[in-house]
Amino acid sequence: xxxxxxxxxxxxxxxxxxxxxxxxxxxxxxxxxxxxxxxxxxxxxxxxxxxxxxxxxxxxxxxxxxxxxxxxxxxxxxxxxxxxxxxxxxxxxxxxxxxxxxxxxxxxxxxxxx
Numbered sequence: 001x002x003x004x005x006x007x008x009x010x011x012x013x014x015x016x017x018x019x020x021x022x023x024x025x026x027x028x029x030x031x032x033x034x035x036x037x038x039x040x041x042x043x044x045x046x047x048x049x050x051x052x053x054x055x056x057x058x059x060x061x062x063x064x065x066x067x068x069x070x071x072x073x074x075x076x077x078x079x080x081x082x083x084x085x086x087x088x089x090x091x092x093x094x095x096x097x098x099x100x101x102x103x104x105x106x107x108x109x110x111x112x113x114x
Contacts, residue, residue, distance in 0.1 A: 014074045018065050025065070029058050032075060036082045043086035044093075053089055057082040 010031075016024035033054060040053035061068075061078050068077055 010074050011070070014065075014068065014070065018068070025062055028074060028078075032078060033058070035075075036078065039079065039082055040086045043083065044089055049086075049089050049093070053082060053085045056085045060085070 010028070013024045013028050017028060036057055037050055037054045040057070041047060041050035044050050044053060057078060060081050068074065
């Protein structure tokens with residue numbers, strides 16, 4: 001067993017987190033947050049959306065930790081949550097017709113002539 005594997009035992013941390021140990025869940029989150037953020041940014045192509053997805057992913061994982069039965073690795077489970085959150089973010093963005101103040105708006109009019 002490598003030194004890193006000895007320090008980080010996902011199954012033990014998940015067991016502790018499921019029993020209410022928030023520090024164990026924090027260790028899991030710290031371990032995976034960089035990968036989840038990169039995944040979210042790759043899907044959303046937007047840093048702010050990726051940060052939202054990261055936060056929502058770990059919030060949902062924490063809320064639904066009792067539903068995690070260990071049929072797969074925790075990392076696999078949390079990646080699935082992140083992908084779903086990122087796709088939801090894209091769907092919401094598609095339907096959001098908000099025009100930002102710094103975004104050019106097409107009016108169909110040309111300037112500088114009749």
